[in-house]
Amino acid sequence: MNEVLIEVKNLNFYYGQTRVLKNINMNIYKNSITALIGPSGCGKTTFLRCFNRMHDLYKGTRYEGEILYNGENILKTKDLISLRSKIGMVFQRPTPFPMSIFDNVAYGLKLKGIKNKSQIEEIVEKSLVEAALWDEVKDKLKSPATSLSGGQQQRLVIARTLAVEPDIILFDEPTSALDPTATAKIEDLIVQLKDITTVLIVTHNMQQAARISDFTAFMFKGELIEFNRTKKLFTNPDQELTEKYITGRFG
Numbered sequence: 001m002n003e004v005l006i007e008v009k010n011l012n013f014y015y016g017q018t019r020v021l022k023n024i025n026m027n028i029y030k031n032s033i034t035a036l037i038g039p040s041g042c043g044k045t046t047f048l049r050c051f052n053r054m055h056d057l058y059k060g061t062r063y064e065g066e067i068l069y070n071g072e073n074i075l076k077t078k079d080l081i082s083l084r085s086k087i088g089m090v091f092q093r094p095t096p097f098p099m100s101i102f103d104n105v106a107y108g109l110k111l112k113g114i115k116n117k118s119q120i121e122e123i124v125e126k127s128l129v130e131a132a133l134w135d136e137v138k139d140k141l142k143s144p145a146t147s148l149s150g151g152q153q154q155r156l157v158i159a160r161t162l163a164v165e166p167d168i169i170l171f172d173e174p175t176s177a178l179d180p181t182a183t184a185k186i187e188d189l190i191v192q193l194k195d196i197t198t199v200l201i202v203t204h205n206m207q208q209a210a211r212i213s214d215f216t217a218f219m220f221k222g223e224l225i226e227f228n229r230t231k232k233l234f235t236n237p238d239q240e241l242t243e244k245y246i247t248g249r250f251g
């Protein structure tokens with residue numbers, strides 16, 4: 001078993017008066033991929049967004065409990081900028097900034113105070129290599145990011161996230177807007193990312209979870225029903241509800 005990177009303890013989350021996450025306890029293991037699965041509306045995205053405090057952007061939201069990371073409760077952290085550089089996020093639709101390919105990847109470095117030109121160039125190249133995009137863009141780094149295909153844009157966003165060396169990357173259905181070929185590339189890439197970081201991924205696609213993840217968390221109506229090794233969860237789950245879900249008897 002890998003080392004624990006993040007520990008979730010008695011997590012509750014509310015939109016206004018409505019509690020949508022119910023007493024969640026779970027570990028995230030370092031250098032592994034954890035998939036969050038469950039029927040629509042069960043709270044996967046809401047859970048994912050707690051890790052980088054995205055809900056703080058909206059009024060009327062409330063967290064209870066702890067998400068422990070480096071001995072600190074993320075839910076109480078004041079320095080959200082530094083938290084979000086350590087806990088990166090990739091969304092459903094690619095979100096490149098309206099600037100060149102190079103500047104997209106360099107963006108976070110400038111915020112981090114890295115000013116040395118050759119150091120920036122080095123990190124941009126390294127991140128694009130890690131995101132399996134370098135060969136496709138190395139001759140057009142000055143072109144606008146929007147000139148890339150959807151799948152390339154998603155890998156660019158991953159490169160931008162990697163550039164600031166996150167401890168974990170949160171993926172919210174990163175392939176749902178992509179065709180099967182682009183999806184396969186992103187899946188291969190996510191598997192490779194395990195060597196350099198940790199991944200937590202929301203997917204509505206059970207096959208995807210089974211293909212790429214090491215651990216799977218099955219959620220239902222805001223509760224964590226089962227957390228297990230992916231192989232075990234998909235072949236011999238501990239909970240009847242998990243069994244029903246993975247065999248397509250509901251959801």
Ligand SMILES: Nc1ncnc2c1ncn2[C@@H]1O[C@H](COP(=O)(O)OP(=O)(O)OP(=O)(O)O)[C@@H](O)[C@H]1O
Nearest residue numbers: 015018020038039040041042043044045046047204
């Ligand atoms: N901004 C919001 N305000 C109030 N309720 C919300 C808000 N966003 C989500 N919810 C509710 O919280 C619950 C969990 O939603 P969430 O989007 O986390 O589920 P999900 O499992 O990610 O679903 P899907 O697979 O459809 O994306 C749902 O009942 C949803 O209606």
